[in-house]
């Protein structure tokens with residue numbers, strides 16, 4: 115990743131202001147040695163629901179400590195909590211720190227919010243849920259998910275649903291050169307392979323409305339519906355917030371993070387070099403390119419050194435073509451309005 119890239123991963127570098135008034139002058143900030151680590155499960159109107167020690171049975175509601183200012187705290191973040199961490203009704207702990215993130219999934223700015231934001235932190239993988247039919251698969255959406263995953267340091271996993279309606283062969287051909295793990299599911303079969311791939315890991319699930327994401331999540335997390343209601347505090351109604359929601363897998367063996375509100379990804383901050391780094395066989399050659407090479411080859415970047423890698427037989431041409439298709443999807447237009455409609459006007463969970 116480029117110089118800019120890694121720095122961007124962490125939006126939480128709080129500027130420490132000297133304490134005013136009654137705060138101790140000897141320290142800029144209290145050290146909170148007694149703080150307890152917790153994972154953020156969901157966020158709703160200034161309240162963060164956290165799992166103490168990552169234990170889904172020990173839920174605590176917290177607010178952001180004043181000293182944190184407006185430091186972003188997102189689902190999947192590991193935070194330090196102080197104050198009342200009993201988790202009893204009407205108690206509130208305070209978040210005093212956010213641990214450095216190992217991965218980030220960003221969404222773009224939208225009409226109501228002009229800033230690009232991180233929606234999920236620390237997910238190990240991004241499960242891109244796409245139906246093989248009804249609705250028709252869109253490679254443009256998959257490609258943009260892949261770019262977001264590679265650049266944000268999540269491993270992508272393509273999950274093709276509704277295999278009872280169409281054959282995955284054609285779609286798989288488009289991704290054959292990416293070394294992309296794929297699972298194929300259908301509602302009348304147990305998603306055993308998917309379950310195996312998400313066990314022990316934190317997996318963010320993304321997909322257009324109607325692709326069968328909730329059907330899957332309900333199979334993987336048997337009490338997903340109950341948790342959805344409980345966490346958002348709307349009783350048996352659906353989770354109304356636009357934030358992601360972390361659901362524990364049975365036995366505490368991993369997490370599914372459902373991302374209901376993500377319409378499109380923030381790719382604007384990603385440089386071509388960020389993406390090339392996710393393709394190790396091309397990373398070295400990219401350093402021989404001109405500083406602002408977009409690595410797209412002819413005609414845009416005719417002197418791109420990535421072509422040498424293929425010419426020398428180090429990597430197959432299909433691999434470079436796949437990388438270049440992703441580079442174009444990064445550089446290309448944002449999702450069109452009709453595409454956005456398909457991705458999720460719905461604000462509920464899945």
Ligand SMILES: Nc1nc2c(ncn2[C@@H]2O[C@H](COP(=O)(O)OP(=O)(O)OP(=O)(O)O)[C@@H](O)[C@H]2O)c(=O)[nH]1
Nearest residue numbers: 275276277300301322323324325326327328329464
């Ligand atoms: N034929 C077929 N239909 C499926 C399959 N999985 C889900 N469906 C149907 O597809 C529709 C959408 O499924 P959901 O699980 O609600 O999809 P979702 O992606 O969560 O969509 P939203 O709830 O709109 O976000 C439902 O009518 C399901 O019954 C499948 O494997 N095969």
Ligand SMILES: [Zn+2]
Nearest residue numbers: 403407409418
């Ligand atoms: Zn190049």
